[in-house]
Amino acid sequence: MNENDRDTDALVGEWMTLKEAAKELNVSPNRVKQFISDHKLLGVRRKGELCIPAAFVSEGDVVKGLPGTLTVLADSGFTTDEALQWMFTPDDSLPGAPIEALNENRGTEVRRRAQAMAF
Template sequence: MSAIETAPLPTDWLTLPDLVEILGESLGRVHRLFDEQYLVGSRRNGPLAVPALFLQDDQPLPSLRGTIIVLKDAGFSDDEVIDWLLAEEESIGRSPIAALRDGHKSEVRRIARTLA
């Protein structure tokens, strides 16, 4: 995908068993978080895993869901969503996930909408 020009931000990756433990939820509930787009994961390194940066206070980052939906509506695959969120975004001077974690969801989603 041409929108990603820089290497993704380094992050730890959490597998499904990690998420069950951290979130204190059943495996079925964790799967629903993916189905309902509260989380997005990748199998590029083996088992399904989520960047640890996608959690805050042991819960999915609240602003992540809407951003995932915008990117998926723009045609992004799960891996492309993750890569875009972790990569440095020149127009905001940091990675979109860093901006989301700092409470700048409107700015991130505005940029994401232009990617369609």
């Protein structure tokens, strides 16, 4: 594991494997892979296995506002690692990390910041 992976792991905290995410979302692991391809979720390899941040799933569904935010970040040229760093890094102006704001139903504020970074 390289230093960037350790930094990301420290920010993200808990990860879910594809199987765990599929079970939580009540879909197949292939559907979770499609969510990743469609920028509805972000997936990275951890110990050889594709995983997603556990914070991206809440109450059996993808966190509200996450897919739109991830699409804005992808369209802005963010890599997966950069998007993960941004989603989990605390921002005093929100306050908290963008993923925390999404979980608190403050998606408009998060997307506004993501769009502003694109310009």
